[in-house]
Amino acid sequence: MTLAKAITAGLDKILESEAHSVIIGEDIGKLGGVYRITEGLQEKHGAHRVIDSPLGEAGIVGSCVGMALRGHRPMAEIQFDGFVFPAFSQITTQLAKMRTRSEGRIDMPVVIRIPYGGGIGSIEHHSESPEALFVHTAGLRVITPSNANDAYWMIQQAAACQDPVIYLEPKRRYWLKGEVDTETPALDAFKAQVVRPGEDATIVAYGPLVPVALAAADAALEDGRSIEVIDLRSLSPIDFDTITESVQKTGRLILTHEAPTFGGLGGEIAARVTERAFLSLEAPVIRVGGFHMPYPISKVESQYLPDIDKLLEALDRSFAY
Amino acid sequence: MPRKAAEASDQGFIQILTPDGQRHSHEFYDAYLQDVDDQMLRDFYRDMALTRRFDAEATALQRQGQLCLWVPLRGQEAAQIASGRATRPGDYIFPTYREHGVALTRDVSFSEMLRLFRGISGGGWDPRENNFHMYTMVLAAQLPHAAGYGMAVNLEQHGWDEARRAAEGEAVVAYFGDGSSTEGETHESMVFAASFNAPVVFFCQNNQWAISVPFEVQSKVPLVTRAAGYGMPGIQVDGNDVLAVLAATRWALEHARSGKGPVLIEAITYRLGAHTTADDPTKYRKSAEEEAWDPKDPLTRLETHLRDAGLVDDAFFEQLAADGDAMAARVREDAMAFPVPPLAEVFDQVYAEAHPLIKEELAWHLEYEAGFADQAGNEGK
Numbered sequence: 151m152t153l154a155k156a157i158t159a160g161l162d163k164i165l166e167s168e169a170h171s172v173i174i175g176e177d178i179g180k181l182g183g184v185y186r187i188t189e190g191l192q193e194k195h196g197a198h199r200v201i202d203s204p205l206g207e208a209g210i211v212g213s214c215v216g217m218a219l220r221g222h223r224p225m226a227e228i229q230f231d232g233f234v235f236p237a238f239s240q241i242t243t244q245l246a247k248m249r250t251r252s253e254g255r256i257d258m259p260v261v262i263r264i265p266y267g268g269g270i271g272s273i274e275h276h277s278e279s280p281e282a283l284f285v286h287t288a289g290l291r292v293i294t295p296s297n298a299n300d301a302y303w304m305i306q307q308a309a310a311c312q313d314p315v316i317y318l319e320p321k322r323r324y325w326l327k328g329e330v331d332t333e334t335p336a337l338d339a340f341k342a343q344v345v346r347p348g349e350d351a352t353i354v355a356y357g358p359l360v361p362v363a364l365a366a367a368d369a370a371l372e373d374g375r376s377i378e379v380i381d382l383r384s385l386s387p388i389d390f391d392t393i394t395e396s397v398q399k400t401g402r403l404i405l406t407h408e409a410p411t412f413g414g415l416g417g418e419i420a421a422r423v424t425e426r427a428f429l430s431l432e433a434p435v436i437r438v439g440g441f442h443m444p445y446p447i448s449k450v451e452s453q454y455l456p457d458i459d460k461l462l463e464a465l466d467r468s469f470a471y
Numbered sequence: 472m473p474r475k476a477a478e479a480s481d482q483g484f485i486q487i488l489t490p491d492g493q494r495h496s497h498e499f500y501d502a503y504l505q506d507v508d509d510q511m512l513r514d515f516y517r518d519m520a521l522t523r524r525f526d527a528e529a530t531a532l533q534r535q536g537q538l539c540l541w542v543p544l545r546g547q548e549a550a551q552i553a554s555g556r557a558t559r560p561g562d563y564i565f566p567t568y569r570e571h572g573v574a575l576t577r578d579v580s581f582s583e584m585l586r587l588f589r590g591i592s593g594g595g596w597d598p599r600e601n602n603f604h605m606y607t608m609v610l611a612a613q614l615p616h617a618a619g620y621g622m623a624v625n626l627e628q629h630g631w632d633e634a635r636r637a638a639e640g641e642a643v644v645a646y647f648g649d650g651s652s653t654e655g656e657t658h659e660s661m662v663f664a665a666s667f668n669a670p671v672v673f674f675c676q677n678n679q680w681a682i683s684v685p686f687e688v689q690s691k692v693p694l695v696t697r698a699a700g701y702g703m704p705g706i707q708v709d710g711n712d713v714l715a716v717l718a719a720t721r722w723a724l725e726h727a728r729s730g731k732g733p734v735l736i737e738a739i740t741y742r743l744g745a746h747t748t749a750d751d752p753t754k755y756r757k758s759a760e761e762e763a764w765d766p767k768d769p770l771t772r773l774e775t776h777l778r779d780a781g782l783v784d785d786a787f788f789e790q791l792a793a794d795g796d797a798m799a800a801r802v803r804e805d806a807m808a809f810p811v812p813p814l815a816e817v818f819d820q821v822y823a824e825a826h827p828l829i830k831e832e833l834a835w836h837l838e839y840e841a842g843f844a845d846q847a848g849n850e851g852k
């Protein structure tokens with residue numbers, strides 16, 4: 151099953167088992183969404199539960215807040231990463247803060263699905279990685295699957311969560327196929343997973359870059375380096391125990407994300423790992439991310455995006471210490 | 472649009488109680504005032520006067536350094552009391568940050584309200600107890616919530632016929648002002664509510680000023696005319712006239728709750744005081760304008776009517792003043808007595824489910840704070 155269809159299957163299961171769940175977004179009904187993630191769901195569950203909204207991201211997220219206040223469990227689809235910003239105020243000033251403002255009385259079980267990341271040869275605003283902005287906002291949880299099985303289970307775990315969850319979908323991996331075990335739930339959505347054990351260095355990646363990190367680990371093996379790869383899965387909260395344990399074993403850490411390095415998630419992880427495992431580190435923590443520029447034109451995006459070679463170069467730098 | 476809706480929104484400026492206190496009959500809206508008896512009129516006055524007294528007390532508390540900020544509503548009592556009294560307990564209210572009068576009609580405790588402004592709560596009261604949402608400081612951000620809430624009501628009342636909805640159905644009142652009328656979220660929420668026939672009454676108190684910017688900068692046309700652009704009925708009403716506001720809001724709620732979609736009400740009123748206690752209206756508006764609005768004061772108007780009709784005597788006002796002072800004293804006492812919750816409590820409020828970072832930071836915070844306690848203990852020896 152592709153990662154995309156795994157999300158579809160997960161959403162279908164949520165709608166089937168939770169009567170209060172509702173999906174709302176642009177073009178998600180008859181069309182099934184621009185990426186066809188909700189394909190067939192309106193026909194099966196009705197237009198009152200799979201709602202084609204007017205164009206308006208603040209309206210979509212704001213109405214989800216209102217539905218949740220009435221006891222429903224809405225899931226919003228934002229069409230593309232770069233189009234989430236009209237809803238940014240609703241997400242950060244309303245959704246994220248409602249529970250704290252109400253002194254813990256009001257939960258906001260809202261899921262916001264956003265396809266994110268580059269590498270698809272698209273035009274501007276269709277390839278961004280805004281995760282740090284949401285991670286920086288207390289009250290939100292942010293998760294991202296990297297494979298079909300996680301995609302299937304993590305969307306259900308997000309929907310079952312009493313807190314608002316930003317569910318980032320790695321759009322260039324929508325067509326990545328993988329086994330989905332519909333019987334055995336995947337690991338807790340808010341935990342990281344060691345997806346490849348290794349001894350000499352750790353690469354932490356998430357979403358679209360997990361396959362890149364795995365390929366880099368394969369390539370490094372040819373140089374005799376055994377690389378451990380961690381799929382972060384949850385960007386907020388971050389499972390620092392899994393990362394720390396790995397670094398205590400390997401002594402070297404490379405962090406990678408498509409989002410700009412400056413002010414990105416890598417910096418936070420580097421700082422915390424330094425606090426937790428300073429004496430285990432054999433080299434500075436190295437970050438491999440995007441440059442400090444708006445996401446570039448697609449013809450040159452390959453020079454912007456972290457790839458296998460950039461990860462190998464970072465490993466060389468780490469091992470040079 | 473059904474004939475009735477066209478009729479309701481084709482009445483021009485609705486005024487039933489004129490500024491000189493005369494009550495006029497209204498061909499369409501009198502039908503919504505049939506239960507208004509002498510006692511109800513006196514109660515309206517009482518609600519308005521108590522709200523004004525509370526407002527004055529809160530302003531004084533702020534001036535004395537006991538509140539971080541206060542948002543006075545003087546001048547808008549009729550719009551708030553009458554629209555609030557038009558709702559049913561099951562209806563849900565989304566206020567701005569100035570709806571203290573509406574709060575009174577929903578039995579929200581004035582004392583509890585001050586927890587927000589005293590800086591000891593982010594919300595102040597439990598919105599679920601009275602179906603009166605927390606105040607929203609980000610202008611217009613509550614309006615899409617109202618649309619979504621109304622959409623959820625529709626989901627639950629899917630398949631109910633009009634009569635059942637009218638009898639048992641619930642509606643939403645979303646308050647906003649002339650200032651927030653220009654926000655994008657106002658537009659989006661009206662589109663959403665209209666497209667999904669959400670039972671929402673958008674209640675605009677046009678108090679003429681958005682802090683220092685006058686209404687003509689917000690709109691070139693009366694706000695009520697925008698309703699047609701969304702395909703909903705629009706009613707412009709004298710916001711300082713309790714009876715007109717009551718009748719118009721009752722009609723709008725009946726329309727909305729019976730499944731016919733949203734309504735826009737523009738209540739024309741005037742903010743007699745400052746925007747907040749941090750504001751200085753002398754810098755941007757003329758006292759001549761304020762003087763021109765003074766005689767239209769909603770309390771003066773109803774008082775004139777009550778006196779002219781012989782429904783009250785001096786003793787009524789004396790008693791009311793005494794009750795107001797007692798209420799204000801109680802509110803002041805409560806406000807000063809509210810305990811300040813420790814920061815440690817906030818850690819539990821951010822997320823509903825276990826969160827490792829919260830746990831870690833809370834543990835650090837408690838240990839750090841405990842260090843001071845030890846220190847204090849040692850110093851005491």
